[in-house]
Amino acid sequence: MTDTLRDPVLLDDWHPVAISASLPAGTVVPVTLLDQPVALWRDSAGQAHAWEDRCPHRGTRLSLGCVQGDSLRCGYHGWTFNGEGRCIHIPALPALEPDKLKAQTVRYALRERHGLVWVCLGDPLARPEPPPLPESGYAALRKVWCGPYTVNSSGPRIVENFLDMAHFAFVHEGILGVEERAAVQDYIVEAFDDAEFGKGIWAKQCRAWQPQASKAASDGTMVDYTYRVTRPLTAVLTKQSGSGVREAISLNVQPLTETSCQVWIILALDDFASSDADLRQFQDTIFLQDLPILESQHPKKLPLIPGAEVSVVCDRMSLAYRAYLKQSGMRYGLLLPYADGAS
Numbered sequence: 001m002t003d004t005l006r007d008p009v010l011l012d013d014w015h016p017v018a019i020s021a022s023l024p025a026g027t028v029v030p031v032t033l034l035d036q037p038v039a040l041w042r043d044s045a046g047q048a049h050a051w052e053d054r055c056p057h058r059g060t061r062l063s064l065g066c067v068q069g070d071s072l073r074c075g076y077h078g079w080t081f082n083g084e085g086r087c088i089h090i091p092a093l094p095a096l097e098p099d100k101l102k103a104q105t106v107r108y109a110l111r112e113r114h115g116l117v118w119v120c121l122g123d124p125l126a127r128p129e130p131p132p133l134p135e136s137g138y139a140a141l142r143k144v145w146c147g148p149y150t151v152n153s154s155g156p157r158i159v160e161n162f163l164d165m166a167h168f169a170f171v172h173e174g175i176l177g178v179e180e181r182a183a184v185q186d187y188i189v190e191a192f193d194d195a196e197f198g199k200g201i202w203a204k205q206c207r208a209w210q211p212q213a214s215k216a217a218s219d220g221t222m223v224d225y226t227y228r229v230t231r232p233l234t235a236v237l238t239k240q241s242g243s244g245v246r247e248a249i250s251l252n253v254q255p256l257t258e259t260s261c262q263v264w265i266i267l268a269l270d271d272f273a274s275s276d277a278d279l280r281q282f283q284d285t286i287f288l289q290d291l292p293i294l295e296s297q298h299p300k301k302l303p304l305i306p307g308a309e310v311s312v313v314c315d316r317m318s319l320a321y322r323a324y325l326k327q328s329g330m331r332y333g334l335l336l337p338y339a340d341g342a343s
């Protein structure tokens with residue numbers, strides 16, 4: 001049994017696999033999620049489907065096939081499967097009645113939310129919806145999608161880095177921090193359960209002095225932050241001003257394997273002057289600064305073993321995230337104590 005199959009926490013959760021707009025009707029693409037190959041395709045009516053990327057006839061990748069109307073045709077022998085995954089035509093046996101055809105693909109649950117395609121490989125009723133992002137519906141904020149960024153590290157390492165403020169002055173020196181003001185002010189960490197924002201942990205009253213907090217910033221400023229973790233591999237950073245949320249940055253990790261991922265970022269922000277390309281380029285710059293740090297961290301799996309790494313008081317949000325992961329029962333991408341039956 002693989003580690004994936006031993007981890008119902010992630011199997012039963014929703015994970016981003018594509019930007020909706022990048023999957024036009026009539027296309028099929030291969031994606032990977034939790035070590036599983038998935039064929040992602042959109043039929044002529046606009047309905048997206050996620051299937052195991054394996055033809056039930058001879059195991060060929062269905063993503064090598066093609067979309068024909070509301071069906072997917074395998075590229076090897078042309079067996080054709082309708083939207084329910086049922087084989088409806090075998091070209092080598094054209095006279096066979098459709099009700100005699102037994103072959104069936106393995107289908108996964110799929111949702112399109114916040115401009116992304118989300119897939120659940122396990123039981124979608126465990127968490128009926130992808131993580132909430134209310135800011136994506138705020139009329140005062142525009143939306144931009146960034147990534148995917150490919151990272152050779154585990155999902156939890158990537159999320160923990162996103163929650164970390166003490167690295168701004170070094171990794172993002174001159175943009176999100178400066179060395180003379182590297183001190184992290186005290187902040188509050190709490191569990192939350194909210195009708196609008198969902199359930200998880202958040203950090204509030206985070207403050208950081210930033211030379212260029214965003215693409216539009218022309219001067220250094222003290223930025224008020226909140227962070228919230230709503231799923232093991234989803235975190236949202238918001239920046240406030242007196243009038244409310246000015247920017248939300250939602251980090252959504254697609255685990256390819258235990259130690260490699262793709263990261264999808266949704267921006268919802270009040271900068272209507274910058275172009276999409278400029279906003280993406282700013283995020284690219286920030287993320288590419290984080291990348292070598294993330295890929296250098298050893299071990300790649302996040303250790304939840306007491307004493308494995310040294311923490312200090314300003315790592316409070318990281319520690320709360322680690323406790324949240326431990327409490328969730330998640331295993332994939334984590335190093336757990338032997339007492340928890342870990343590898």
Ligand code: FES
Nearest residue numbers: 055057058074077
């Ligand atoms: S392997 Fe797909 S039709 Fe034969």
Ligand SMILES: [Fe+2]
Nearest residue numbers: 161171172290
């Ligand atoms: Fe960073």
